[in-house]
Amino acid sequence: MENELSEINKNKSFWLGPLTIWKNIREHHYLISNFIQRDLRLKYRNSLLGYFWSLLEPLMLSGVYFVLFVIIKGSPEPNYPLWVILGVIVWGHFSQSLNGSITSLTQNSELIKQVYFPREIFAITKVGSNLIIAMLGLFVAVPFMYYLDISPNEQLLMVPLGLILVSMLSLGVGLLLACLNTVNRDIEHFFRFVTRAGFFLSPVMWTVEMVSANALKYILINPMVVPITMIRNGIDGKSLGIESLYVTYSILFCTISLLLGCMVFKYYEARVVKKL
Amino acid sequence: MSDTVIKVDNVSIKFPKTRVTLGTVESSLMKLIKFKPSPKDFFVALDSINLEVNEGEILGIIGRNGSGKSTLLRAISGIYRPDEGIIQSKGQITLMAGLGIGFNVNLSGRENVYLYGSILGNSNEAMNGLMESIIDFSDLNGFIDQPLRTYSAGMRARLGFSIASAVKPDILLIDEVLSVGDQEFREKSMARILEIVKGSRTVIIVSHNFNIMKQICTRLIMIEKGEIMANGKPEEVIDIYFNKA
Numbered sequence: 001m002e003n004e005l006s007e008i009n010k011n012k013s014f015w016l017g018p019l020t021i022w023k024n025i026r027e028h029h030y031l032i033s034n035f036i037q038r039d040l041r042l043k044y045r046n047s048l049l050g051y052f053w054s055l056l057e058p059l060m061l062s063g064v065y066f067v068l069f070v071i072i073k074g075s076p077e078p079n080y081p082l083w084v085i086l087g088v089i090v091w092g093h094f095s096q097s098l099n100g101s102i103t104s105l106t107q108n109s110e111l112i113k114q115v116y117f118p119r120e121i122f123a124i125t126k127v128g129s130n131l132i133i134a135m136l137g138l139f140v141a142v143p144f145m146y147y148l149d150i151s152p153n154e155q156l157l158m159v160p161l162g163l164i165l166v167s168m169l170s171l172g173v174g175l176l177l178a179c180l181n182t183v184n185r186d187i188e189h190f191f192r193f194v195t196r197a198g199f200f201l202s203p204v205m206w207t208v209e210m211v212s213a214n215a216l217k218y219i220l221i222n223p224m225v226v227p228i229t230m231i232r233n234g235i236d237g238k239s240l241g242i243e244s245l246y247v248t249y250s251i252l253f254c255t256i257s258l259l260l261g262c263m264v265f266k267y268y269e270a271r272v273v274k275k276l
Numbered sequence: 277m278s279d280t281v282i283k284v285d286n287v288s289i290k291f292p293k294t295r296v297t298l299g300t301v302e303s304s305l306m307k308l309i310k311f312k313p314s315p316k317d318f319f320v321a322l323d324s325i326n327l328e329v330n331e332g333e334i335l336g337i338i339g340r341n342g343s344g345k346s347t348l349l350r351a352i353s354g355i356y357r358p359d360e361g362i363i364q365s366k367g368q369i370t371l372m373a374g375l376g377i378g379f380n381v382n383l384s385g386r387e388n389v390y391l392y393g394s395i396l397g398n399s400n401e402a403m404n405g406l407m408e409s410i411i412d413f414s415d416l417n418g419f420i421d422q423p424l425r426t427y428s429a430g431m432r433a434r435l436g437f438s439i440a441s442a443v444k445p446d447i448l449l450i451d452e453v454l455s456v457g458d459q460e461f462r463e464k465s466m467a468r469i470l471e472i473v474k475g476s477r478t479v480i481i482v483s484h485n486f487n488i489m490k491q492i493c494t495r496l497i498m499i500e501k502g503e504i505m506a507n508g509k510p511e512e513v514i515d516i517y518f519n520k521a
Contacts, residue, residue, distance in 0.1 A: 008354050008362075008365055009354050028397075030398070031397075034394045038380055043389075079302060112355070115353075117397050274289075274356060
């Protein structure tokens with residue numbers, strides 16, 4: 001053995017968090033892919049329809065919202081069912097990823113106490129498997145596009161960007177709060193409420209076009225409005241239709257929350273393990 | 277002159293005694309930020325531990341329940357960060373403890389080999405190469421493609437031991453797992469440990485089975501209340517242990 005002794009569990013600078021996590025992802029990609037495979041295999045095991053549930057679930061959910069919309073507002077535009085389905089899929093990805101990463105340390109405490117590997121992997125695999133489920137779910141749009149005679153154009157490029165932003169935001173906020181949640185479990189209860197309330201305050205059942213210009217200013221404070229609209233309009237073949245100032249705000253919000261989440265998580269990780 | 281592969285330098289580890297379950301968000305925020313509560317809130321699990329382990333050594337750790345043996349192994353494997361002092365090491369470390377904690381009961385034995393293997397830090401290709409020997413050693417030939425929920429507790433432990441001992445780390449830490457399975461498998465796992473030992477790799481064992489410890493360890497340490505009370509030849513340390521009782 002040629003190399004020298006090296007320090008285990010070294011205390012690293014707060015600012016190095018994102019870099020450390022990036023290094024760990026590359027070093028442990030087998031573990032991440034095995035964990036994601038496990039999650040996906042287990043999600044639909046013993047079910048006849050298997051992966052089709054990724055399509056059926058948002059489809060059925062959207063059916064309910066469609067009926068609800070008709071009851072409240074009367075007959076909607078022909079493309080409305082597609083908009084709702086896309087909103088439901090994206091919001092599902094966000095809320096599952098966020099709640100999953102917030103509880104990632106508390107849910108896996110047994111494993112964390114027996115084996116060492118970087119603990120951000122739990123949150124990363126949660127977001128990763130939900131991203132894959134969302135991408136599989138998006139194929140439900142294909143028959144709608146055929147039926148509504150929408151031909152995909154260059155706007156489709158907004159779809160991956162939107163998905164990346166949603167994943168960044170849920171991972172960032174999730175990592176930011178995962179450590180705090182080991183000390184005080186109120187966090188996870190509160191954020192289950194936040195994701196439920198956010199459903200109504202984000203363009204899932206409605207679209208930004210339905211909102212008055214005055215209200216839109218306040219609605220766009222919610223960083224999820226831009227990514228959802230990106231995915232929705234991208235598939236619908238329309239331009240985003242949101243001022244670039246708000247788009248920049250949303251992209252910055254997601255990026256900063258991811259970087260901050262990585263820093264906070266790495267900084268407090270070693271201390272909170274003792275509280276599990 | 278053999279090489280030092282683990283160096284534990286003046287390491288202390290404290291655990292918070294009370295959980296802040298009823299605390300307000302504000303108070304827990306303050307605790308997380310400042311993290312300087314009074315000393316009486318802590319349980320000292322390890323108190324200024326100094327220890328060096330050389331390559332090829334089989335070090336046994338004995339001590340009463342709650343004396344800090346497992347905490348020391350977990351600190352060496354990286355699970356707990358020392359509050360004071362530093363731990364240095366050389367080479368890949370694997371901790372065998374709570375065998376099969378990372379198993380999923382709904383996946384097959386084979387799938388669990390990949391899963392547990394990657395938890396211990398090994399690629400799927402590396403596990404492919406070890407698969408035959410793992411299945412052979414665990415004696416689970418007819419069961420390996422069955423879901424784990426059909427296994428008995430002993431079979432799961434056997435699979436866990438087979439995977440953890442097959443991956444051949446440079447340094448193996450064993451926490452009370454020598455007594456898994458039936459008599460036959462216990463003898464086999466003892467033989468596997470001796471084989472690892474002969475391969476001149478380093479092993480640290482925590483066990484209450486003094487007969488085994490006497491047989492295989494080259495050195496014993498005794499821990500009490502987080503401090504090393506004795507360090508030396510197995511027979512002598514075991515004598516000290518019983519004289520103190």
